[in-house]
Amino acid sequence: MASTRGAAEKAQVLVASNRGPVSYQMHDDGSLHARRGGGGLVSGLSAIGPDADSVWVCAALGDGDRAAARRADGGLLPAGDTGGQRVRMLDIDAAVHADAYNGVANSVLWFVHHMLYQTPLEPVFDAEFRRQWASYESYNRAFAEALAEEAAEGAAVLIQDYHLALAPRMLRRLRPDLRIGHFSHTPWAPPEYFRLLPDDIAAELLSGILGADRAAFLTHRWADAFRDCCHAVLGPGIPSGTRIGVHGLGADAEFLRKRAHEDDVNERMAALREEIGADRRTIVRVDRTELSKNIVRGLLAYRQLLDDHPEWRERVVHVAFAYPSRQDLAVYREYTAEVRRVADEINERYGTSGWTPVELHVKDDFARSLAAYRLADVALVNPIRDGMNLVAKEVPVVSDEGCALVLSREAGAHEELGEDAFTVNPYDIGGTAEALHEALSLPAEERAARSKRLAAAATALPPAQWFLDQLSELTGRPG
Ligand code: F6P
Secondary structure (H helix, E strand, C coil), X not given: CCCCCCHHHCEEEEXXXXXXCEEEEECCCCCEEEEECCCHHHHHHHHHCCCCCEEEEEECCCHHHHHHHHHCECCECCHHHHCCCEEEEECCCHHHHHHHHHHHHHHHHHHHHCCCCECXXXXXCCHXXXXXXXXXXXXXXXXXXXXXXXXXXXXXXXXXXXXXXXXXXXXXHHCCCCEEXXXXXXXXXXXXXXXXXXXXXXXXXXXXHHCCCEEEECCHHHHHHHXXXXXXXXXXXXXXXXXXXXXXXXXXXXXXXXXXXCHHXXXXXXHHHHHHCCCCXXXXXXXXXXXXXXXXXXXXXXXXXXXXXXXHCCCEEEEEXXXXXXXXXXXXXXXXXXXXXXXXXXXXXXXXXXXXXXXXXXXXXXXXXXXXXXXXXXXXXXXXXXXXXXXXXXXXXXXXXXXXXXXXXXXXXXXXXXXXXXXXXXXXXXXXXXXXXXXXXXXXXXXXXXXXXXXXXXXXXXXXXXXXHHHHHHHXXXX
């Protein structure tokens, strides 16, 4: 539905992302149930307050969302559902969205930036991909047009992620007056890898982001890779009108510590303790089931720990929460199945009547994740590549007794937490097994001291600050 708002109702601050801060489920009687989402961007934006003149533009992601978008008055969702925030949900044609989100963003761009292609998993740039690419362009155009409609003169617009790489340039053409920022939550691939993409598409993606006044990243490493890609693909590199920024997103300590002591978390802690059994150490991991998280190699490393250090058998449990993600795509479904298969295989091989070596849960439950964080002796975070990885930052903040962190050197969080973590090469199963052994063997006082330092580093830049810093860099006004 097109916006008919007058100049006075237009927004001064706009955020755009594929997934918005609220989602809807339709009940059998046709009524809609709204559910608020979490994450850094939601808590970051809340820093500017519910009265601020802001609009969040996102895509409708299912039947419930689509119905809500169609029923929305003037295109904007009811404030009660969104926590006071004005949200415009775009009812993009379902096939166009599937091509853009599944086909281009999560099958190709995700794999390029996380460097996940390895024979026999290879990119296919054929006629079908070109058709999906046209959808990716229309999807980006829908966002650019909605932002152009909603933004007040000179407003600040913060566009998020690889789903929306073309939108900054499209928006710049529609509204040269706006201050536009783009933020990448993923790693950025080095040019040797990025240039797997067809040349015209590589150039379009880079030029799309360069349409922003500022292109920002989670770490210097990803920002440098973006610069290198611009030089390699576009020749002259970064135009003088675009600045590059780095904002490392931290954990929201205040929210997490409070939430982790609410009743539902306490109940789940009691249940988990029961499952784990008394006097056993706990290795915790929490991820969405997608290939960059490297869950299978993590399980294989745990299996090797039990082989190389049999003294840990019966004395440790690996609590692995792997929440299904992007299950419309076969490659993600197959990965989820592989995670289950390897966990089952470990339990069959080593389990005893009183000990289940791996407690795998695949149903998303935030309260249970927090309960596991509180119980963790060791957190295992071993992604192949990761923009930041907030789990690595959240566990030390929440754990009751302090935890040791086994951390991939390829996670953005390693730049900030590397000194007090046990660093691993994510491909090295033996090395990861040994790091788990060292982490489990750490004396309690040293573990607590390290965990405290990790928590301090992890919370140095809370989401509110992360968001306000970007806004003030964009507008030139102090945050
Ligand atoms: O890491 C990139 C990212 O877009 C995050 O910002 C987000 O948490 C995650 O991927 C979500 O992916 P999806 O919306 O596909 O579930």
